[in-house]
Amino acid sequence: MANITSNTESQRLTFWERIYLPEIAKGLGLTFKQMFKPSFTRQYPEERWIPEGSYRGRPVLVLEEDGERCVACGLCSRVCPALAIEVRAAETDMDKERYPEKFEINMLRCIYCGFCEEVCPEEAIVMSKDYELVFSSQEEGIFGKDKLLVPIAQLQERLEFLRQWR
Amino acid sequence: MSLIQLIIIVIQATILLTLMLVCAAYMVLAERKIAAWIQNRVGPNRVGPWGLFQSFADVIKLNLKEDIVPAAADYKFHALAPVIAIGVAITVYAIIPFSGPLVEIDGIQYGLSMAPNMNIGILAMLAMTSVGVYGIALAGWSSNNKYSLMGGLRSAAQMISYELSMGLAIIGVVLIAGSLNLIEIIQAQTSGIWYIFLQPAGFILFFITALAETNRAPFDLPEAEPELVGGYHTEYSGMKFGLLYLAEYANILASSAIMAALYLGGWDAIPFLDDSAILGLAPNSIPLVLLGHVVFLTKAFALVFVFIWVRWSLPRFRYDQLMNLGWKVLLPISLINVILTGLGVLLFQ
Numbered sequence: 001m002a003n004i005t006s007n008t009e010s011q012r013l014t015f016w017e018r019i020y021l022p023e024i025a026k027g028l029g030l031t032f033k034q035m036f037k038p039s040f041t042r043q044y045p046e047e048r049w050i051p052e053g054s055y056r057g058r059p060v061l062v063l064e065e066d067g068e069r070c071v072a073c074g075l076c077s078r079v080c081p082a083l084a085i086e087v088r089a090a091e092t093d094m095d096k097e098r099y100p101e102k103f104e105i106n107m108l109r110c111i112y113c114g115f116c117e118e119v120c121p122e123e124a125i126v127m128s129k130d131y132e133l134v135f136s137s138q139e140e141g142i143f144g145k146d147k148l149l150v151p152i153a154q155l156q157e158r159l160e161f162l163r164q165w166r
Numbered sequence: 167m168s169l170i171q172l173i174i175i176v177i178q179a180t181i182l183l184t185l186m187l188v189c190a191a192y193m194v195l196a197e198r199k200i201a202a203w204i205q206n207r208v209g210p211n212r213v214g215p216w217g218l219f220q221s222f223a224d225v226i227k228l229n230l231k232e233d234i235v236p237a238a239a240d241y242k243f244h245a246l247a248p249v250i251a252i253g254v255a256i257t258v259y260a261i262i263p264f265s266g267p268l269v270e271i272d273g274i275q276y277g278l279s280m281a282p283n284m285n286i287g288i289l290a291m292l293a294m295t296s297v298g299v300y301g302i303a304l305a306g307w308s309s310n311n312k313y314s315l316m317g318g319l320r321s322a323a324q325m326i327s328y329e330l331s332m333g334l335a336i337i338g339v340v341l342i343a344g345s346l347n348l349i350e351i352i353q354a355q356t357s358g359i360w361y362i363f364l365q366p367a368g369f370i371l372f373f374i375t376a377l378a379e380t381n382r383a384p385f386d387l388p389e390a391e392p393e394l395v396g397g398y399h400t401e402y403s404g405m406k407f408g409l410l411y412l413a414e415y416a417n418i419l420a421s422s423a424i425m426a427a428l429y430l431g432g433w434d435a436i437p438f439l440d441d442s443a444i445l446g447l448a449p450n451s452i453p454l455v456l457l458g459h460v461v462f463l464t465k466a467f468a469l470v471f472v473f474i475w476v477r478w479s480l481p482r483f484r485y486d487q488l489m490n491l492g493w494k495v496l497l498p499i500s501l502i503n504v505i506l507t508g509l510g511v512l513l514f515q
Contacts (some may be wrong), residue, residue: 021370024480031479043208104375 023106053161056114056127058143059105060150062159068149072100076116076125084109085116103148107133108141117162126158182280186259190415191221197409197474204478210380228408237311243308244456248402248409252300255416258294261287262423263348265433265458271449278459287348288336291424292329295379299325299415302381302398305410309401317397320390320485324378327492328385330376338368338507339428352432359438367503369429371496373472376421378492381414383477390482413430422469423462430465433458 016022042049051057060070063076072089090101128150135141152159195210195217202209212215260280284290289395299322306318312395339361343351355361362369378385389397399410426432435457483491 027476031204031475034206035200037206039202039206039208041208061383 002074003154004115016034025053050098051131055129055131055163056112057130058107058112058128058133059110059114059116059125061103061145061148062124062126062153062155063151065151067094068099068145069122070100070103071096071122072098072103073121075119075121079119081113081115082109082111084111097106100145103145103147105143107143108137108138108139118166123159123162126155126162128155128158176281178276178278178280182278183256184261186256186416186419187412188221189419190412191225193415193419193474194224195409196470197477200471200474201478204475211320225408228405230309231404233404234401238310239401240308240310243304244401245406247301247305248406248413249301250304251298251413252409252416254294254301255413255420256300258291258417258420258424260415261290261348262420263352263432264423264428264462266455268452268455277466283347283349285345285347288340288346288351288424288428291420292333292336292484294326295417295421296329298413299309301410301413305402306388306398309398311401313394313396314398314400317388317390317394317400321381321398324381324385324387324488324492326491326497328375328378328496329502331371331492331496334497334504335368335371335375336428337504338365341504341507341511347426348432352427352434356434360429360434362429363437363505365429365507367499368507369425371500371503372425372429373498374427377473378488380417380421380473382418382473383484384480385488386477386482387485387488391463401511407410418470418473419466422473423466425469426465430469434464435461 010018013078019059072087074087074089079084086102086104086106087100088102089098091097092099112127114127117127125132198220199209199217201207212222213219213223235241260283262279264278267277269276302321302325303318306314306321309315339351340346342361342364343354345351345354351361377383381388388394389399391397394400397514399407402410431437433455
């Protein structure tokens with residue numbers, strides 16, 4: 001037991017550090033300086049953040065001039081880990097032959113993983129920039145085609161991002 | 167006591183109370199704003215320009231809230247505790263000398279202060295702050311909640327241990343001024359030097375103990391949120407909570423004002439020199455007295471700012487550290503301060 005050395009925090013302090021007051025003055029100086037720095041606050045309802053193309057907001061269906069791109073293959077519904085998507089296919093006279101008669105995403109279940117977008121062969125379902133999702137009831141949280149279809153012009157940035165990085 | 171005197175005293179008290187309550191309400195806003203600036207935030211800014219009406223919104227909200235009393239609480243004492251707390255906090259304002267007298271009616275001089283010429287001024291202040299612990303201890307005990315009780319007990323222990331050092335710090339000033347009367351203490355400073363230059367250690371001691379007496383960070387153990395939920399006011403809601411909160415801020419303003427009077431020369435605008443001679447005004451003339459009010463309140467609010475600033479800079483003490491600091495550090499230093507001051511007074515006066 002002869003060569004035990006102790007090196008505790010209190011032993012490492014110098015005399016001036018041990019009497020606290022100069023260190024407290026230093027701390028006060030630091031907080032005083034902080035007072036004159038600009039704040040990081042965003043005044044939310046007035047100033048809104050517009051995300052980059054890489055942002056995964058709520059998933060939407062791409063709407064072109066002649067209707068939606070979706071061919072109702074059901075892959076998104078199959079891959080969805082949260083089982084949030086329900087698709088019912090029907091036939092159409094157009095070239096693509098099939099279209100979703102019913103397309104519902106339960107936004108209460110969606111986890112914004114982006115698997116549906118990744119698996120989609122037609123680039124028909126993509127993640128949008130929309131992050132403001134508010135419901136007042138559970139029923140309102142289930143988005144049908146009326147809410148999901150978004151004109152392609154609004155989704156250009158995301159589509160470009162997908163083409164570049166996917 | 168004549169009727170006129172009574173009416174004047176009621177008017178004085180009304181003005182003083184209103185002033186104090188508005189100041190306390192705005193100190194809450196100042197606290198939130200300064201905290202926000204220190205943390206690079208904006209702070210309340212929605213109610214009125216720069217959030218200036220936030221205080222009124224808070225008071226209206228507190229008044230409209232449901233007043234919940236726990237089933238296990240002792241109802242009478244639960245209701246009495248905030249009244250004691252705010253009553254004691256208000257009483258201290260009676261002895262604060264904001265400035266000299268403004269008007270003279272029937273040979274008696276009246277100013278903003280109620281009883282500034284009380285010959286035991288500082289002792290009355292010490293006595294009232296000691297009674298203040300009853301409000302907090304009672305609030306903690308009558309809530310019948312273990313966290314409230316812990317908060318109340320901590321507050322009692324802390325206030326009693328720091329009261330000693332505070333009293334001894336004041337003795338230094340009393341020795342030099344030779345009086346307990348606050349007006350005489352200030353008048354001794356207006357012509358001479360401020361006591362902060364004669365009693366720097368005493369000022370720091372008084373400031374630290376005042377932080378502990380008003381339960382402010384870094385000594386806010388009675389309301390340590392991480393350990394005690396809310397401390398002694400855990401079981402309070404509505405305006406009863408508001409009163410406890412108001413009492414805390416009223417106490418801060420009172421200790422700041424006392425500090426301004428004892429150490430910073432009270433209403434004296436220019437240190438080391440005689441104000442009335444420089445400004446060309448007769449002593450106790452109305453403009454000088456009005457200037458005195460502004461100067462006194464400026465000093466008090468500057469100290470309030472330091473209170474808030476310290477709160478948002480320093481972490482909280484642990485309970486054993488608090489007791490060690492009070493008994494093993496502050497008490498010996500204040501005793502040495504008293505002895506040295508006594509020697510100085512003996513040698514130089």
